[in-house]
Amino acid sequence: MTTADHAAPGRPPRAELPPAYLPGDVESRRYAEWVKAGYFTAEAGRDAPAFTIMIPPPNVTGSLHIGHALDHTLIDALVRRRRMQGYNALWLPGTDHAGIATQNVVERELAREGLSRHDLGREAFVDRVWQWKAEYGGKILGQMRRLGDSVDWTRERFTMDEGLSRAVQTIFKRLFDDGLIYRADRIINWCPRCMTALSDIEVDHSDDEGELVSIRYGDGDASVVVATTRVETMLGDTAVAVHPDDPRYTRLAGTTVELPLTGRRIPVVADPHVDPEFGTGAVKVTPAHDPDDFEIGRRHDLPSLTVMDERGVVTAPGPFQGLDRFEARPAVLAALREEGRVVAEIRPYVHAVGHCDRCGTTVEPRLSLQWFVKVEPLAKAAGDAVRDGRVRIYPAQLAARYFDWVDDMHDWCISRQLWWGHRIPVWYGPGGQVRCTGPDEDPPGEGWTQDPDVLDTWFSSALWPFSTLGWPDDTPDLRTFYPTSVLVTGYDILFFWVARMMLFGLYAMSAAGPEESVPFRQVALHGLVRDAFGKKMSKSRGNTVDPLDWIDRFGADATRFTLARGASPGGDVALSEEWVAGARNFCNKLWNATRFALLNEADSAAGLDADDRAALSVPDRWILSRLAAVTAEADALFEEFEFAKLSDALYHFAWDEFCDWYLELAKATLNGQDAAAARRTRRVLGHVLDELLRLIHPVMPFVTEELWTALTGGESVMVAPWPQVRPQDADPAAEAEVESLMRLVTGVRRFRADQGLRPSQRVPAVFDGLAGSPLATHEPSIRALLRLTEPAGEFAPNASVQAEGITVRLDTSSGIDVAAERRRLTKELATARADADTSARKLASPSFVAKAPAAVVAKSRDRLAAAEAEIARLEERLAALAGS
């Protein structure tokens, strides 16, 4: 900022502002200043209430996309407001190691060198990933600066940091010792491409087209027909199951049938799980490759026969060995056909098929030995914390989805057959011993080997609210900033992340007591970003928006405002370039309003002197009243995470009320003869703009900083106090008077437009009935707004218009367009008659008068009276028009 040495004594120095806002100039400079000043840095133990938000840690592989931009805009707005309110505000940044995603990225890089991770070996591969992370990881952190994120860079964390790894080991051991982590053979979701187990929620189901094939097992009377969509799994069948009460199969239950192609005989078992209504009422049982069948197998003590390996390749000895599962399917089918085993027709069949959410590969249910978290007790506590209000979900509606999940959660498979991640701290020793080591224990010595698997990446994310603050140690940060205040994230990771933070936060921090162990007190969920037509953004659709591109072209503030303006709780956000252009225009509007204020020596430093208050003009009282209202509204909307309404309220106050009306009304005083009045208005103007810029700052930090410092000469709007609502400014009389003035001005403008008078054309006019009216004092403003001059010399009014009980008689020189006037009056008459009709009809109904609230009836009476008066007036005018 340049210091203007010509500033008047006692006034803050002022910068010259260019005629339009150029964001590129301002943003990087301001961000650097903020960081340098230490505004983003929170202080443990400071004597102020803490306000904490943890960033939803983006993948280290990630770069800033529009979804992050939305999330960060909302978080930053919350944090900036709290900081201005004097809270010890912390927004902690960091990244997630993102197990599969990152491993995939580095593996792809290796593949370009013709290598696989196995060529390097585990240790070298993990080194390579760290190397990659050092070089390319955290790109997104740099991009966050462009958005203006006020994160505390001194507290940046990574989920594989030493400290966070200690947290992972600590909680693993604690859960292990409490019997809440166990290892078992289970059917899990297996991705044959990523070659790892997945948890249930890492599987996306889609309705895929397949075939339902009916196959006859056994021969003649001792045969049974089963149906399957995965023909190749029949190689691993170890039974056929029927319902115990199904009369068709009572004689078969307990016998055996021959399994085609294998020469094996398998039992027919009776199991109540089988639905007799579905298909033939008989089902093939493949315990090693189907979760249902696994359960049936357990109940009947059936063997589990694994017939495919980790890649989905058939391992069962025979002609199909070595075929991929999707090659084996038609091959097995052909062989069955040849034996005449396929019965009836093969039906096209649409059914839900699971896909790996990382790579899209069809998931293969697979029997394997994995680690699980026993979630039932944890989930119970997680559900209760929301049920009893210790944690509140916004919008409340989404709490139902949360309950559905935590109240019926399956055990969580946490082991992954990857190399990149937190290694499971369990060792296997001589004689089948198993030992779980804590973070401060040495690994067991000779003869022990560590479990090769790593943990699900969400395991460490689940600890984020406290692992980032130093847990398990009792650190000043942990004491100051936990529980965190708000979790802001998209509803799409409610289960992945939010629910699991609840599970682990309540467990790990239980010693703090029920109120203080929650990971966050509020959860503010937003939606997904969509295009202008409400369609999902996707690269294939070509409708994606790159926030960095928008920041370059429209500015960070415009990008942020566009996102905030679309964000209602839980709602998706539709975006298009027209909208961000509109937001850019809004920045420019504020810019020019401030330029106007500076040109007119608006005075924000003097404050509103109590002695002056009584002398304030009506427009001054009006804008102060409106400011008080909009400040209260902004506070309420912030508390409810209603960012769309908040942005809208500020936009309309700033543009419609402040710029379009107040500044125009203020011009008369500022340019008027009364120096004292002008001084008062300069103070009100400075004060209102000062507070308006503060109110907008959380959403649009850069432009408001530039303008506020120029206006006030203050250090930074970031550390300026958040505006207080002053109830004493509420002034219904002033509001009513200005509203009346607006109606008068608008009415006359409509007349002028209808008459084809150019907006800039000055027209001599006199007012009848203004003298006695409350609007009398506003005559100079009204004349200025309407371009009406005092008659000078000859004045021959040839037209008149009425509004607010005032008649304006004008000398249009060119005369009046009678047809246009008649059209306007006729239209207004029709409206008035319709209004009178409606009111009259209502009032004619005895039940309405008897049962409706008195205020409603009175309102209808008033409307009827007003409409009738209007009709009389318009008829009279039309008659006069006809006579002329």
Add this chain to the structure above:
RNA sequence: GGGCGAUUGGCUCAGCGGGAGAGCGCCUCGUUCACACCGAGGAGGUCACUGGUUCGAUCCCAGUAUCGCCCACCA
């Protein structure tokens, strides 16, 4: 298969028991000394359909249709 939600001007959405709102788009006028990234005026909707409750329904209830989302181990 289960659950949830939506259906309001051309588009995206607010409103949710007392006479329909916004932004953008559209039409007309305008070089007014903060801003053409602007100003002024205007057009445009039987609030999906059918019943019900009510003095009164866009708003509450039921059903229908269409669309969307989440969950799901019927081969």
